[in-house]
Amino acid sequence: MTGGFPDAKKINENLARAAAEVGVAMGVGSERAAVLKGQYPESYSCVAQYAVPLKFANIGAPQIIPQKPHDQVVGPTEVRAAMELIHADVLAIHLNFLQEMVQPEGDRKARGVLEQIGVLAAQFPVLVKETGAGISRAVAEDLRDRKVRAFDVSGTGGTSFAAVEHYRAVAQGAEREARVGKTFWDWGIPSPVSVLQLVPLGLPVVASGGVRSGLDVARALSLGASAAGTAAGVLRSASEGYEATRRELDHLVHELKVAMFLTGSRTVAELQRAPHVITGESRQWLSH
C-alpha cells in the first residue's frame, strides 16, 4: 500500500511484522520513488526483514512507458531492483488511469502500456491490479494472453482515488480536475462483479476494493477468489502501531473462521464452493 516517504517505513514495518506473524501476504506501494530517484529505499526494504509468506513489489503502469520524451521508465532493470528491495515473490503492476486523470500533474499517456506489460510478464511473475475501478473480463483476457499470471480486481465499493484526488485538486485550485473527480467519483466495476467476471479465466484472482472484515473475505472466496486484500481496512491500525495492526489482522482471520464455521466449510476450497446469493445491483451488472 505504501512507501516512498519518511513515515511509510513505520507503517510498512507494522504491516510486515503483523503479516509475518499472522501468515498473510503483503504488498508495498509504488516503488517508483525508490527505483527511479533513490528516494527512501528503507521505507520499502524494511519489509524484507520479516518472514511475510508472500510479498508483492509494486509499480504503476503509467511509469513503464515514457510520459515525456527522454523520460526514464521503469524497465526490467528497475523492476529487478524493486523486487530485490523487498525480496518480492511477485511484481504487481497497478492500473490507476482514473487517478492520473484527476491529478493536475497526472501521467496521462497509456499507449504502449499493454505491450510493455507483456514484455515484463515474459521476464517476471506479474499480477495486474486496479486501484479502485475494477478489471473487466475483456481487459483480463488481453492481459492473460500477454502472460500475466494473476489479477487483483480492486473494484468500486472501497477507496475511490477519484474522490481522494478531487479534494487535492480543489486544494490546488485545479477546477477541471476537481470536476472530473466529482463526475467519475464511483466510476468502475463493483469488486464482486469484477471477481465473478475474472474467475472463469482460471488464473488466481485477488478480491479487493471495499474488503473491510473477515466476512467480506469469506464472501470474496465464495465467489471463487483465491484471496482477498485490503488497503484502507488496515491503514488506520498500521499508522497507529504494530499492536493495533496485529489486532486488526487477528480480527479479520477470526471473522473468516466464523464464516467458515457457519457455512460448514472446513477448508478454503470448501468455502470457495459454498452456495452464495447475488442480489441487487451486482445481479443487474451480471445480467449484461
Ligand SMILES: Cc1cc2nc3c(=O)[nH]c(=O)nc-3n(C[C@H](O)[C@H](O)[C@H](O)COP(=O)(O)O)c2cc1C
Ligand atoms: C493510502 C493508500 C495508498 C495506496 N497506494 C497504492 C500504491 O502505491 N500502489 C497500488 O497498487 N495501490 C495503492 N493503493 C490502492 C490499494 O491497493 C487498493 O487497490 C484500493 O485502495 C482499494 O482497496 P481498499 O478499498 O481496501 O482501500 C493505495 C491505497 C491506499 C488507501
